[in-house]
Amino acid sequence: MALRTRHAPLHHHLHRIGKVPSPHCxxxxxxxxxxxxxxLDCPSYxxxxxxxxxxxxxxxxxxxxxxxxxxxxxxxxxxxxATGRFRKTFGEIPIPxxxxxxxx
Numbered sequence: 113m114a115l116r117t118r119h120a121p122l123h124h125h126l127h128r129i130g131k132v133p134s135p136h137c138x139x140x141x142x143x144x145x146x147x148x149x150x151x152l153d154c155p156s157y158x159x160x161x162x163x164x165x166x167x168x169x170x171x172x173x174x175x176x177x178x179x180x181x182x183x184x185x186x187x188x189x190x191x192x193x194a195t196g197r198f199r200k201t202f203g204e205i206p207i208p209x210x211x212x213x214x215x216x
């Protein structure tokens with residue numbers, strides 16, 4: 113849910129609420145660390161993003177799909193765990209079980 117509302121513990125949001133001095137990505141000093149940057153653009157997570165793309169195909173480049181489609185949930189959580197970006201806040205995020213009607 114925090115990813116959808118843009119209240120994820122990323123520097124852009126944390127800076128807005130006074131928790132970190134800069135909104136910039138720790139890996140990209142001239143770019144704000146936002147949800148789209150983390151999921152779609154940050155070159156530091158390119159390898160992790162490759163696994164997301166392997167699981168979801170071209171839909172992995174669609175932010176609305178990643179944030180709302182149940183088929184994206186497991187691959188997205190795997191990606192987030194692989195980046196380690198939320199580990200300090202949430203620890204290892206459990207991989208949710210697929211819903212019975214989800215087809216791959």
